[in-house]
Amino acid sequence: xxxxxxxxxxxxxxxxxxxxxxxxxxxxxxxxxxxxxxxxxxxxxxxxxxxxxxxxxxxxxxxxxxxxxxxxxxxxxxxxxxxxxxxxxxxxxxxxxxxxxx
Amino acid sequence: xxxxxxxxxxxxxxxxxxxxxxxxxxxxxxxxxxxxxxxxxxxxxxxxxxxxxxxxxxxxxxxxxxxxxxxxxxxxxxxxxxxxxxxxxxxxxxxxxxxxxxxxxxxxxxxxxxxxxxxxxxxxxxxxxxxxxxxxxxxxxxxxxxxxxxxxxxxxxxxxxxxxxxxxxxxxxxxxxxxxxxxxxxxxxxxxxxxxxxxxxxxxxxxxxxxxxxxxxxxxxxxxxxxxxxxxxxxxxxxxxxxxxxxxxxxxxxxxxxxxxxxxxxxxxxxxxxxxxxxxxxxxxxxxxxxxxxxxxxxxxxxxxxxxxxxxxxxxxxxxxxxxxxxxxxxxxxxxxxxxxxxxxxxxxxxxxxxxxxxxxxxxxxxxxxxxxxxxxxxxxxxxxxxxxxxxxxxxxxxxxxxxxxxxxxxxxxxxxxxxxxxxxxxxxxxxxxxxxxxxxxxxxxxxxxxxxxxxxxxxxxxxxxxxxxxxxxxxxxxxxxxxxxxxxxxxxxxxxxxxxxxxxxxxxxxxxxxxxxxxxxxxxxxxxxxxxxxxxxxxxxxxxxxxxxxxxxxxxx
Numbered sequence: 001x002x003x004x005x006x007x008x009x010x011x012x013x014x015x016x017x018x019x020x021x022x023x024x025x026x027x028x029x030x031x032x033x034x035x036x037x038x039x040x041x042x043x044x045x046x047x048x049x050x051x052x053x054x055x056x057x058x059x060x061x062x063x064x065x066x067x068x069x070x071x072x073x074x075x076x077x078x079x080x081x082x083x084x085x086x087x088x089x090x091x092x093x094x095x096x097x098x099x100x101x102x
Numbered sequence: 103x104x105x106x107x108x109x110x111x112x113x114x115x116x117x118x119x120x121x122x123x124x125x126x127x128x129x130x131x132x133x134x135x136x137x138x139x140x141x142x143x144x145x146x147x148x149x150x151x152x153x154x155x156x157x158x159x160x161x162x163x164x165x166x167x168x169x170x171x172x173x174x175x176x177x178x179x180x181x182x183x184x185x186x187x188x189x190x191x192x193x194x195x196x197x198x199x200x201x202x203x204x205x206x207x208x209x210x211x212x213x214x215x216x217x218x219x220x221x222x223x224x225x226x227x228x229x230x231x232x233x234x235x236x237x238x239x240x241x242x243x244x245x246x247x248x249x250x251x252x253x254x255x256x257x258x259x260x261x262x263x264x265x266x267x268x269x270x271x272x273x274x275x276x277x278x279x280x281x282x283x284x285x286x287x288x289x290x291x292x293x294x295x296x297x298x299x300x301x302x303x304x305x306x307x308x309x310x311x312x313x314x315x316x317x318x319x320x321x322x323x324x325x326x327x328x329x330x331x332x333x334x335x336x337x338x339x340x341x342x343x344x345x346x347x348x349x350x351x352x353x354x355x356x357x358x359x360x361x362x363x364x365x366x367x368x369x370x371x372x373x374x375x376x377x378x379x380x381x382x383x384x385x386x387x388x389x390x391x392x393x394x395x396x397x398x399x400x401x402x403x404x405x406x407x408x409x410x411x412x413x414x415x416x417x418x419x420x421x422x423x424x425x426x427x428x429x430x431x432x433x434x435x436x437x438x439x440x441x442x443x444x445x446x447x448x449x450x451x452x453x454x455x456x457x458x459x460x461x462x463x464x465x466x467x468x469x470x471x472x473x474x475x476x477x478x479x480x481x482x483x484x485x486x487x488x489x490x491x492x493x494x495x496x497x498x499x500x501x502x503x504x505x506x507x508x509x510x511x512x513x514x515x516x517x518x519x520x521x522x523x524x525x526x527x528x529x530x531x532x533x534x535x536x537x538x539x540x541x542x543x544x545x546x547x548x549x550x551x552x553x554x555x556x557x558x559x560x561x562x563x564x565x566x567x568x569x570x571x572x573x574x575x576x577x578x579x580x581x582x583x584x585x586x587x588x589x590x591x592x593x594x595x596x597x598x599x600x601x602x603x604x605x606x607x608x609x610x611x612x613x614x615x616x617x618x619x620x621x622x623x624x625x626x627x628x629x630x631x632x633x634x635x636x637x638x639x640x641x642x643x644x645x646x647x648x649x650x651x652x653x654x655x656x657x658x659x660x
Contacts, residue, residue, distance in 0.1 A: 028213040035206040035380065038373045044366075050341030054367055055425070058205045062417045065209050069216060069411035076407065 020079035027068040027075070034061055124278035128453070131462025132277065132469060135321070136295065139314050139470050143302030143477075146309040158505040161307035162232055162485045163399045172312055173409050176478075177396040178416045179315030181387065182322075184269030184472030185262075185536075187423055192444040194427030196437065198352045198364030200372050204424055206380035207387075208417035215388045216410045219397050221554045223406045224644040225637055226398050233482075234394050234550050235490040241553045243633025244561040245494055250568050251546045252490035255391040256516075258539030259483045262390075263520035265536050266472035266479075267292055268445065271524075273465040276449035289525055295473070300517045303477045304510050308399060311477040318474050321467035323419065325452075329429075329464070330422045333455045337432045344425075347432040366428075371603065375594040378605035386544040386607060391482035392475060403645045426451060476517065484512035534590035538579050541607040545571035545614050554642065557635055563622035571614030578606050 034040075041057045048056040159166055168176060186204075193201030222237065231237045235255065239248035270292060279291055302310045334340045345366055352364045368376055387393055400406050430447040433454060440446040452464045488509040493500050500508070549564045584591025594603045 028216060031209055031213050035209055036377050038368065038377060042368045042373070047342075050343075050345060052345055052366060054199060055202070055345075055421075058202070058209070059418065059421045062205070062209055062414060062421060065213065065417075066411065066414035069212060069414060072213070072216065073407050073411045077404075 018079055018082070020075045020082070024072040024075040024079070027072040030068055031061060031065045034064075125453070125458055125461075127458035128277045128462040128465060129279065131459055132273070132466045135317070135463075135466035135470060136298075139317055139473065140298045140302060142313050142317065143299075143306060143310040146302070146313040147306040149306075149309050149313060157502045158232060158485070158488065158509060159230070161506045162481055162488075162509055163395065164308040164312055166227070166399055167401050168312065168399045168405075169401055170405050170408060170412075173396065173400045173405055174412055175315040175319050176312045176399070177393075177409065177413055179311065179318045179471070179474040180392055180396050180478045181475075182416055182420060182471070183262075183266060183475040184468050185265040186420070187322075187468055187471060188269045188272050188445050188448055189265075190420065190424045191427035191430070191448045194424050195430050195435075195447040196363060196427075196444040198348070198366050199368050200364060200376060200379075201427065202421075202424055203376050203379040203383070205417065205421045206376075207383040208420050209414070210380060211384040211387050212410050212414050212417075214384055216407065218551050218554050219388060219410065220403050220406050221642040222394070222550070223397055223400065223403055225554070225641045227403075228641040228644040229637065232398070233391065233486050233489050234389075234546075235486060238549050238553060239490070239494070240636035241557065242549070242561040242564065243635065244565070247549055247561050247565050247568075248490050248494065250565060251549055252486040254542050254546050254568075254572070255389075255486050256483045258543040259391055259479045260516065260520055261523065261533075261535035261539055262392075263476050263479045263483075263517065264524045265533065266476040267296070267521065267524045268533070269472045270295060270469045272443075272445045273449050273468050276446060276453050277465060292521070292525075295469070296476075296517060296521050299473050299477060300480075300514055303480060303513055303517070307510075308395065308478065308481055311474045311481075312399075314470065314477075315474050318467070318470045321463060322471060325464040325467045326419050326422050328460065329426060329452070329455075333426075333429050333433075333451070336455050337429065344428050344432040348428040351431050351436075375603050375605060378608040379593065382544060382605040382608040382611070383540065385547055385611075386540050389543045389546050389550060391486055392479040395478060395482045395485070423448075429455075476520075480513040480516045480520075481509070483516045484509040487512045487516075534587075537590060537593055538576065540593075541575035541579055541610055542572055544607040544611050545575065547611065548614060548618055557632070558622075559618060560622050560625040560630060561633055562630060563618050563625050566621045567614040567618030570617040571610040574613045575606055575610030578610070582606075 035058070041054055043054065044052040046053055051059075190201060190204045193204075195201075222234070225231065225241075226237060229237075229240055231240065233252065233255075235248045235252035238251050239245060242248075274291055334344065337344060339346075349366045352366065353362045355362050388397070397406055400409070426448050430451040433451060435447060435450055435454075437444060440450060449465065449468070452461045456464060488505050492508050492512075493505065497504070545568050548559065548567055552559055552564075578595050579593075580589050582590060582592040582595055593605060593607075595606050595609065596602065597604050597609055
């Protein structure tokens with residue numbers, strides 16, 4: 001593997017993996033596990049408001065995915081802020097410029 | 103995106119041929135919205151106008167200035183096309199649960215692209231890339247690979263634009279225009295609609311569909327909310343009955359084939375097709391140039407991420423729209439009563455269930471829903487042609503002004519090409535090519551997405567993998583026959599050496615990856631020149647200095 005694909009060396013001793021990044025990863029992977037495990041929802045019962053399980057369960061996952069993505073978004077933003085803080089305190093030059101959109 | 107529809111739409115005798123009169127109210131409402139939207143399209147040229155408006159990133163990317171709201175409407179208006187509204191319910195109507203793969207597909211696409219699109223945004227902003235093929239050229243230092251990505255994008259987009267017309271046609275047929283009379287008379291409304299569309303896209307660029315997307319999405323949401331609440335009240339027994347009616351209708355064996363059309367649950371052997379259709383389509387979606395253009399036009403990296411989280415709302419709407427297919431069954435529409443054209447299921451359902459004035463609003467939603475993506479797709483295809491064919495191979499020194507002009511003209515050619523495509527060939531051909539487009543576009547995934555993370559893969563290996571995937575996918579898609587079609591009869595095919603069926607695009611991607619890995623090994627062993635990387639590691643995390651500033655870096659580089 002070439003070295004150019006790695007993100008810039010983490011300053012302040014922070015590794016690429018952080019608890020916040022791990023949380024974001026779990027949030028992003030969960031919908032795949034749920035939606036690709038088809039035998040878990042390919043059934044009629046229990047019904048909800050007349051909808052077979054197959055239909056309301058997958059529609060429910062639209063909402064769950066939306067919530068998970070908001071969590072992932074917030075986690076990634078906090079992670080970035082923490083990294084910035086660590087970089088500034090250790091005196092490294094911040095190459096990315098000030099944070100946008102906070 | 104629907105293999106089931108291709109089975110049933112072969113005989114396309116419009117409803118109007120049955121002697122139905124033109125519904126004046128529906129037509130009036132539709133024309134009103136169309137005129138309002140056209141005015142908006144021309145006005146858009148003055149919206150957020152920048153000093154360097156002759157620059158390609160102004161015309162072709164809206165000045166890269168779109169914030170959260172505009173992007174949300176633009177991407178939603180762009181990805182959920184009129185054809186989606188017609189074809190997804192048509193697939194459910196004709197084949198049952200398998201067509202519902204559109205829902206997991208649009209669930210999975212957002213977490214997937216949340217990971218890599220911010221990197222594509224950053225590197226494109228830093229280096230002034232207008233198209234993904236620009237990025238591929240910069241990263242892999244290969245004009246051939248960039249051309250491959252660009253041509254794949256154009257070829258996959260053209261029939262997609264053509265299919266937007268099919269969406270408008272389905273509505274016009276149900277209103278009662280078209281069908282009877284000469285070809286010219288029948289197609290005149292489409293000609294007018296497309297001529298107006300072409301005119302405001304030419305003058306306003308990406309700003310036109312961005313502004314119109316607000317109207318489109320508002321109408322669509324209104325229609326969907328009313329449909330999901332109101333239509334079940336028109337069907338005795340409500341939702342329970344809708345699903346029961348669908349189940350008994352779908353499982354009744356077809357007298358011709360002796361086989362049932364489907365079921366409201368996935369039958370044995372359709373689990374893998376369902377999963378691969380969902381994942382393959384999700385991976386393919388943001389390889390389409392019209393999807394990427396909406397991302398590259400945003401003003402900040404954070405806007406991209408925030409939007410991808412918020413865009414999930416559209417998936418809920420799509421799920422509801424899909425179920426309109428079952429409502430049509432419960433309302434006693436059958437393939438025979440729609441003259442064999444499942445594409446008419448939703449317009450016919452609206453026509454039956456709603457009072458005329460609201461049916462007009464619903465048809466306007468679908469028709470305007472066709473114009474927004476058609477405009478964006480033509481702009482995206484035009485940008486690809488200009489940047490990666492014209493500038494790279496014909497006129498390397500073209501000024502930004504000349505690039506804009508070439509793009510404007512190319513967008514006209516693309517749109518009229520699509521129009522002629524639909525009018526001269528039959529709709530089946532357009533649908534076949536669109537399905538094939540999904541198979542082709544997925545083959546650009548390694549060059550673009552792997553490239554965002556690593557240069558481990560050699561440029562020529564990426565090109566060989568792409569070629570292998572394209573050849574395999576095209577041949578296999580060609581070989582699929584169905585009761586109504588000799589070729590391109592299905593989106594799923596048997597995986598070689600197994601009895602299991604899967605989405606052809608995914609199998610072709612596996613072929614692509616195998617060739618990629620083997621070729622990469624060989625090319626590295628013989629030390630083939632890898633070219634120079636124009637990008638640096640930190641470019642992939644790049645952000646604008648502050649929100650709201652104009653992209654100085656981009657204009658300096660372009």
